[in-house]
Amino acid sequence: MKRHTKFSKNVLMKMGVISIGIVLLFLYGQSASEISEKTQEAPIQFKVAAYNVRVGRNAAPEEIGATLKPYDLDVICFSEAPDGDWTKRAGAILGMEHVVIGRYSTAGHVDKYKTIASKTPLYGYEEILMADTLHTVTRAITKVKGIAIAIHSVHFPKGWRDQAHIDETTGKITAFIDNLKKRPAEEIAVVMGDFNFVPSSPDSSSMYHKMFIDIGLDMSWTDLKIDATNRNTSRVFKSERERIGHVIDHIMYNPEKVKAVDGEIIELEKPLSDHKPVWALLELK
Numbered sequence: 696m697k698r699h700t701k702f703s704k705n706v707l708m709k710m711g712v713i714s715i716g717i718v719l720l721f722l723y724g725q726s727a728s729e730i731s732e733k734t735q736e737a738p739i740q741f742k743v744a745a746y747n748v749r750v751g752r753n754a755a756p757e758e759i760g761a762t763l764k765p766y767d768l769d770v771i772c773f774s775e776a777p778d779g780d781w782t783k784r785a786g787a788i789l790g791m792e793h794v795v796i797g798r799y800s801t802a803g804h805v806d807k808y809k810t811i812a813s814k815t816p817l818y819g820y821e822e823i824l825m826a827d828t829l830h831t832v833t834r835a836i837t838k839v840k841g842i843a844i845a846i847h848s849v850h851f852p853k854g855w856r857d858q859a860h861i862d863e864t865t866g867k868i869t870a871f872i873d874n875l876k877k878r879p880a881e882e883i884a885v886v887m888g889d890f891n892f893v894p895s896s897p898d899s900s901s902m903y904h905k906m907f908i909d910i911g912l913d914m915s916w917t918d919l920k921i922d923a924t925n926r927n928t929s930r931v932f933k934s935e936r937e938r939i940g941h942v943i944d945h946i947m948y949n950p951e952k953v954k955a956v957d958g959e960i961i962e963l964e965k966p967l968s969d970h971k972p973v974w975a976l977l978e979l980k
Contacts, residue, residue, distance in 0.1 A: 739979040740956070741839045742767060745887035745944055747774035747850070747929070747970035750806045754967035756781050760788025762967060766974055770813045770837060772848035772887040774944075774970075777806040786812035797833035798822040801850045809833035809848040809888065817846075823874050825851075825867035832871055832886075842883065842979060849888035851903075868903055876910055885977065886912065886947040889929075889970065893942055896924050907947060915946040915955035915975040928960055928971045946975045953977050 744766065748759060763771070768789060776782050782794050791812040799822060801807040811817060815837045823832040833848040849871075854864030875884060892903045894914055907913065916923050923942035930938045942960070958975030 739840050739842060740976055741769040741844070742974065742976050743846075743885060743887060743946060744768050744771045744961075744972055744974035745774070745848075745889075745946060746771065746972040747889040747944060747968060748776055749968040749970065750775050751777045751781055753969075756785035757788055759967050760785040762963065763961075763972060764789055766961075768974065769815065769839070770811065770844075770846055770885075772833075772846065773808075773810045773812070774848070774850040774889040775801065775807040776810040778808055782810040782812055790814055793817045793837075795820050795833060795835045797831060797848065799828045799831045801831075802829050802852065807850070809850055811835050811846055811848050813837050813846070815839065819845075823847075823871060826870045827867075830867050832874075839979075845878070845882055845884045847884060847886040847888075849886055849890065851889065851891045853891035865902070868906060872906055872910055875912075883952050883979070884912070884948065885953070887945070889943060890945050891943050893940060894923050894945070896922075898924070911949045911951065912947045913950050915948075915958050915973075915977075916942070918950065918955040919958050919975070921959070926960055928973060929969065931966045931969045931971060944970055944973050946973060946977075948977065952980055954980060 744763065746759070748754070771789065771791070773782060773785070776796070778796065782796060786792065786794050789812065791814050793813045793816050795811045795817050797809040801809065809832065811833060817835040817837050819836040821834045823834055825831055830852050834845060836843050836845050838844070852864045852867055854861035878884065890903070892901050894916055895901045895904045924940055927938035927941040928944040929941045946955070946958070954977070955975040956978050958973070961972040961974060963971065
């Protein structure tokens with residue numbers, strides 16, 4: 696009888712130790728899991744694109760939306776978008792119910808608006824004058840997982856006719872850059888659209904590209920290591936010889952705050968404009 700009692704006590708003691716061990720192991724394992732989740736939390740990413748749609752001359756907004764839908768974009772900036780419900784119709788196909796249409800048509804032309812469509816709400820709309828109403832930047836803010844991103848839809852002039860025209864273009868781009876410089880240092884700005892200038896390269900320096908680099912912005916092509924010198928985003932309906940090197944549609948941001956981890960010039964079998972869309976998967980640092 697005594698032997699049986701002693702055996703039972705030993706068994707109970709061992710079972711107690713094992714039970715405590717299991718509880719501690721469970722608690723420790725749960726804590727480690729939580730720590731692991733925090734340390735391995737996925738980075739904040741969002742997909743953006745820019746497209747000069749040539750006033751919708753070559754494709755309906757629904758066709759453009761359907762073509763870009765596989766990219767699962769979060770935000771898109773259109774250049775030369777028609778007024779009215781054009782952007783809303785393209786956005787509906789892309790799952791983007793939030794739309795902003797700029798106040799002024801580019802260069803005073805008919806139906807050449809800068810617009811923004813987004814899956815997440817847009818607020819804080821502004822129309823930034825580039826010295827006058829002929830060239831402006833359409834700006835709105837959206838939030839990606841609680842982080843505010845200032846989206847800028849652009850269509851810059853192109854200085855080429857004579858020195859006076861070049862000086863006018865330089866003055867307008869300078870006006871926009873001055874506006875960016877006045878923004879809070881912590882702002883995350885993404886600038887997209889038809890810039891009408893090519894990137895700097897080892898063989899050629901772009902004065903306008905350098906102006907943006909000087910304030911801390913650069914193009915997605917740099918992160919993606921894409922050589923733009925033998926590519927094109929415009930002159931789609933011209934001969935191949937006339938197109939080479941005309942990459943003038945860009946996505947810009949501050950590389951200290953954002954990086955492009957994927958992206959490309961979208962090559963369409965059936966052109967929907969005289970420009971090509973460009974896209975990028977951006978990741979917040």
